[in-house]
Amino acid sequence: MNRSTAQAEAQPHPHHRDRPAWTGTGAVTSPDLGRATAGARILLEALGVDLDNESLARTPERMAASLAELMSPRPFQMTTFANDGGYDELILARSIPLRSLCEHHMLPFVGVAHIGYLPGARILGLSKLARVLEHFASRPQVQERLTTQVAGWLSAQLSPVGVGVVVEAEHLCMTLRGVQVPGTTTITSSLLGTLRDDPRSRSEFLALTRPVA
Template identity: 50%
Template sequence: MSLPALSSDTDRMLQVVGATPRVDEPRARAAVEELLRALGRDVAAEHLTDTPRRVVDSLVELLTPQEFAMTTFPNDEDYRDLVLVRGIPFTSLCEHHMLPFQGIADVGYLPGDRLVGLSKLARIVDWYARDLQVQERLTVQIADHLEHQLRPAGLGVVLRAEHRCMSMRGIRAAGAVTETSVFRGAIAGDERMLRRFEGAT
């Protein structure tokens, strides 16, 4: 079965895990300073003098994933059952409001000829989460990467997250959790497998 066409954004990220956009930090700091002024704040006030640097440093940290190699191994034992890592924590930034959304990811796959190092499932989640994101796209990007690199018999990605743009502003629905999922291959049509992603056996 051939892989589905990948978006240009996803293709770019798949080529080299570690390529992130260059940040013009002086320009970013000047922009934060101007934003503070536009919001009527005195940027010369003692508590605000270093705020532009701190804001930029925080954003760079949130938007810069750690480089990693997608280590895989031969499936010598011919293991064909579900490999599922639950509760992978992640934090991302909503690209609409630049407020964080945080949650957990459950990522699993049915092995084909290759197995992946378990920590790499968490690293894939972290890599795509450290961007300006929407949860739906993040879910698909994780699935695309796993499918492209591992070519499993099936895969599943479930994200559950609380969005600060929904809990801190607007409707202020604190505690509301958004769930998104992608299931492909042999997992997509298998009720028993889908129940395992829900925590049932």
């Protein structure tokens, strides 16, 4: 830990002194749909929504179920195979569709992710790159954390030579409210191992994530 980090932790911002540090994964494992529906009803009624209207009568139930779906990751098992051929070039899945839920406003953010790695002794079933992304996206999230979680998980589970993750997303909390700038995308990246340390490997990965002209 460097000195500035230690000092920052020793002297927290006055507005944050009583706020515990975020230490969990954000995943929702056992949603209580009954309570969530009741809470959605209270929220909508407080906002002035007429729930006696026939088309809105079941909206609290649907709202609770939709949010629970967006915040509940599906379990999966990672499938790896021996790298028998000694493949040592990039493996990259480009433009994997992404949807997640902004934990600050509970509004979706949507976009794509480019995920790649330089294999070591094991290679990953290609569909699992999309499944790992889905797993960490299916919870209240911020894009920066999502990006590093995917990269960190692949690095820990696969022990590759390098890992690269680039996420491009449009946040509805930014485009539909507040500053209201439709079409704006946010780009985050996490590069580990050789893809971070070796300039040529880094450049190759980032070039491959750019749109094809």
